[in-house]
Amino acid sequence: MRRSIGLGMVTIVGVFATMTTYEARQARASLTVYEIADNLYMLANASSVQGMGGGGNTAIFVTDDGVALVDTKIKGYGQDILAEVRKITDKPVTTIINTHTHWDHTGSNTEFPDTVDFVVHENTRGHMASQDCDDGAGFEGGSIKNCDAFTGANAKYLPGTTYSDTLTLFSGADQIDLYHFGRGHTDGDTFVVFRAARAMHTGDMFQRLGLPFIDVPNSNGSATEFGETLKKAIAGISNVDTVIPGHNPTPVTWDDFVNFSGFYNDVVMKTQQGKAAGRSVDEIVASYTVPSQYSDFSAPENRLRSTVQYVFDGQ
Numbered sequence: 001m002r003r004s005i006g007l008g009m010v011t012i013v014g015v016f017a018t019m020t021t022y023e024a025r026q027a028r029a030s031l032t033v034y035e036i037a038d039n040l041y042m043l044a045n046a047s048s049v050q051g052m053g054g055g056g057n058t059a060i061f062v063t064d065d066g067v068a069l070v071d072t073k074i075k076g077y078g079q080d081i082l083a084e085v086r087k088i089t090d091k092p093v094t095t096i097i098n099t100h101t102h103w104d105h106t107g108s109n110t111e112f113p114d115t116v117d118f119v120v121h122e123n124t125r126g127h128m129a130s131q132d133c134d135d136g137a138g139f140e141g142g143s144i145k146n147c148d149a150f151t152g153a154n155a156k157y158l159p160g161t162t163y164s165d166t167l168t169l170f171s172g173a174d175q176i177d178l179y180h181f182g183r184g185h186t187d188g189d190t191f192v193v194f195r196a197a198r199a200m201h202t203g204d205m206f207q208r209l210g211l212p213f214i215d216v217p218n219s220n221g222s223a224t225e226f227g228e229t230l231k232k233a234i235a236g237i238s239n240v241d242t243v244i245p246g247h248n249p250t251p252v253t254w255d256d257f258v259n260f261s262g263f264y265n266d267v268v269m270k271t272q273q274g275k276a277a278g279r280s281v282d283e284i285v286a287s288y289t290v291p292s293q294y295s296d297f298s299a300p301e302n303r304l305r306s307t308v309q310y311v312f313d314g315q
């Protein structure tokens with residue numbers, strides 16, 4: 001049912017009056033704005049909203065020539081994002097960077113003008129262009145990868161700008177550096193660094209102060225390589241103070257990001273050591289405790305079990 005509403009919407013792109021039906025069916029998450037710098041904002045779900053709410057955190061970055069966004073939440077939030085942009089500036093949205101393919105980070109891409117320069121890692125464009133969207137996840141957009149949002153008439157929204165390892169957009173105070181360091185949450189994750197603001201959007205390579213969801217089955221993520229990718233990001237990115245995580249309700253710090261890597265890699269190490277010692281997944285999970293230096297990170301048992309199982313299996 002929801003899928004048919006979504007398909008109806010895409011024929012009237014940009015006319016938000018069509019959202020009424022959708023709104024009636026789903027309580028909207030309210031959004032909270034954090035000013036990171038005088039031209040950079042984090043658009044988060046209100047912390048009172050449980051679960052996914054409106055999707056991942058969006059960054060709003062005002063350049064000389066227009067507005068660059070990082071991630072567009074779930075389908076139907078284009079109007080909310082644009083309303084927040086309009087409180088900040090009259091400049092048009094000219095660039096949208098997606099940190100990865102997932103429905104809760106690319107969901108409202110098609111609610112912006114198709115003249116926007118959409119920018120993603122090359123593997124993420126592959127997922128968005130793929131016709132293999134039947135992952136059975138049953139999410140609002142029909143597919144966690146959200147590639148079915150970019151078929152037919154909406155193929156014009158497939159990103160026109162891609163990169164492999166690094167890409168720099170704009171210059172001077174507007175400079176944005178994009179980095180891909182390998183597999184993790186998916187195989188196409190981008191770290192977005194706002195140079196002058198000394199700030200970074202991590203996408204879902206750092207979701208919150210806890211163990212991450214990792215999309216091994218649908219987007220070629222890797223729990224085993226996730227930790228190495230975090231270490232490469234820490235070694236390869238410098239001069240960042242403030243971090244916009246994928247889903248945390250507030251901004252955090254570079255030190256929190258470094259601690260997340262330590263916390264995550266400790267789970268990987270304990271799993272590999274446990275396996276080498278002949279212990280089962282159940283035994284490794286049962287014996288795990290969060291190290292005291294990472295006490296502000298959470299490891300819910302279901303998330304811990306899936307992470308340990310993936311690493312145990314070499315995935």
Ligand SMILES: [Zn+2]
Binds near residue numbers: 105185204
């Ligand atoms: Zn994701």
